[in-house]
Amino acid sequence: MEKHIVVCCTTPSREVAVSIAESLIPGRLAACVNIVGGIHSMYTWKGELCREEECLMIIKTRGELFERLRERIASLHPYEVPEIIAMPIVTGHAPYLEWIDESTG
Numbered sequence: 001m002e003k004h005i006v007v008c009c010t011t012p013s014r015e016v017a018v019s020i021a022e023s024l025i026p027g028r029l030a031a032c033v034n035i036v037g038g039i040h041s042m043y044t045w046k047g048e049l050c051r052e053e054e055c056l057m058i059i060k061t062r063g064e065l066f067e068r069l070r071e072r073i074a075s076l077h078p079y080e081v082p083e084i085i086a087m088p089i090v091t092g093h094a095p096y097l098e099w100i101d102e103s104t105g
Helices: 013-024 062-076 093-104
Strands: 004-011 032-045 047-061 085-088
Touching: 004 013, 004 062, 013 032, 013 047, 013 062, 047 062, 047 093, 062 085
Parallel strands: none
Antiparallel strands: 004 047, 004 085, 032 047
């Protein structure tokens, strides 16, 4: 896993996203969580086409924390199968990456 990652997670509401973020940041599992509202999601679930309004959490953290972060989100998330996916941060502004380390270390 890369040293730094961005984790995406959709939620059914801003309130759920804020609640999860309020657990991740003080727990030092995430340095920052951006919450983007007004996401229009379309997907199939149990054979049905679904259309939902969701919020997207964009979470910045260290790769070594992914499993703990994933477990925390899954324990708090109302969805049966929440989206919790990680993408590597290949490069970035060094002071920002250092801040991620300090905030999650």
